[in-house]
Amino acid sequence: xxxxxxxxxxxxxxxxxxxxxxxxxxxxxxxxxxxxxxxxxxxxxxxxxxxxxxxxxxxxxxxxxxxxxxxxxxxxxxxxxxxxxxxxxxxxxxxxxxxxxxxxxxxxxxxxxxxxxxxxxxxxxxxxxxxxxxxxxxxxxxxxxxxxxxxxxxxxxxxxxxxxxxxxxxxxxxxxxxxxxxxxxxxxxxxxxxxxxxxxxxxxxxxxxxxxxxxxxxxxxxxxxxxxxxxxxxxxxxxxxxxxxxxxxxxxxxxxxxxxxxxxxxxxxxxxxxxxxxxxxxxxxxxxxxxxxxxxxxxxxxxxxxxxxxxxxxxxxxxxxxxxxxxx
Numbered sequence: 001x002x003x004x005x006x007x008x009x010x011x012x013x014x015x016x017x018x019x020x021x022x023x024x025x026x027x028x029x030x031x032x033x034x035x036x037x038x039x040x041x042x043x044x045x046x047x048x049x050x051x052x053x054x055x056x057x058x059x060x061x062x063x064x065x066x067x068x069x070x071x072x073x074x075x076x077x078x079x080x081x082x083x084x085x086x087x088x089x090x091x092x093x094x095x096x097x098x099x100x101x102x103x104x105x106x107x108x109x110x111x112x113x114x115x116x117x118x119x120x121x122x123x124x125x126x127x128x129x130x131x132x133x134x135x136x137x138x139x140x141x142x143x144x145x146x147x148x149x150x151x152x153x154x155x156x157x158x159x160x161x162x163x164x165x166x167x168x169x170x171x172x173x174x175x176x177x178x179x180x181x182x183x184x185x186x187x188x189x190x191x192x193x194x195x196x197x198x199x200x201x202x203x204x205x206x207x208x209x210x211x212x213x214x215x216x217x218x219x220x221x222x223x224x225x226x227x228x229x230x231x232x233x234x235x236x237x238x239x240x241x242x243x244x245x246x247x248x249x250x251x252x253x254x255x256x257x258x259x260x261x262x263x264x265x266x267x268x269x270x271x272x273x274x275x276x277x278x279x280x281x282x283x284x285x286x287x288x289x290x291x292x293x294x295x296x297x298x299x300x301x302x303x304x305x306x307x308x309x310x311x312x313x314x315x316x317x318x319x320x321x322x323x324x325x326x327x328x
Contacts, residue, residue, distance in 0.1 A: 002049050003029040004058040004073055025322040046076055056082040062090035062241060074109040083328045087114040091243030091264040094120045111328050116244035117265035131325050135244045136318040140220050141253040150231040152185045156247040159190040164236030169199055171288035173206045184212045185226055227254035235260045236288060238280045252309035255302030259291050273308045
């Protein structure tokens with residue numbers, strides 16, 4: 001089987017997922033990078049590999065520019081009579097495929113299409129080829145750590161306004177004004193100057209800069225340690241292509257009490273696990289504060305949250321489902 005990796009080495013969540021597929025589902029996969037200039041070499045490798053491989057596993061895009069590359073790769077592999085299993089990691093896949101021409105093409109090109117959640121429904125006739133396989137986390141998050149205190153509120157993700165980072169900071173400041181001893185960890189990266197200036201200015205004017213830290217993910221083990229020391233994980237995203245956020249799964253596996261928006265697949269992730277889901281709206285910081293204040297001094301069973309998450313996001317279930325998906 002060949003694996004056409006469409007996103008390169010810098011998309012952390014997808015890379016974690018792909019590593020699990022390669023290491024634990026099928027370690028005989030021949031990985032072919034297709035991002036950037038690798039596309040031209042990939043075409044040659046696909047043709048040469050047909051002698052020894054009959055199945056193609058590919059991660060597909062959710063935008064029109066990326067569709068041109070998918071069109072080339074899928075047409076080539078289909079004409080070479082590969083069996084094709086495509087995988088979408090996007091929460092926008094149903095909107096992206098809301099076109100007769102795209103549905104006709106993917107119906108012809110694909111044998112199976114894996115999506116992350118039942119929230120992302122796709123119309124007939126392509127829906128007959130759909131398999132739903134949720135994300136799982138890296139191995140490290142299934143191994144227990146022991147910390148006596150949970151002192152942080154943590155946000156993990158890209159520092160976009162639509163990811164909710166500004167609302168998180170505002171809600172935390174309101175909580176500090178009410179006398180909270182918790183500290184805030186913002187773990188991620190700014191991608192635009194405007195958001196960076198807004199966030200840093202709010203922090204500076206708040207007087208709580210000593211209780212708020214902005215950090216980049218140095219390693220998965222460091223992130224795991226922070227999550228084990230966190231009482232709350234807050235993720236009020238309304239990001240357009242949000243799908244099945246891996247950071248939320250990781251936080252639950254570390255026993256964090258999660259507060260999120262009712263967006264993408266987050267309600268599905270949190271179903272059956274103690275948590276709070278709030279409606280997405282403009283001034284969401286007030287609702288975030290209210291939830292934090294309500295739960296801050298209550299007894300949260302972090303061990304129970306972790307146990308429920310381990311059962312729900314079982315790697316064994318994931319491996320079984322992926323092996324079935326790839327066995328065409």
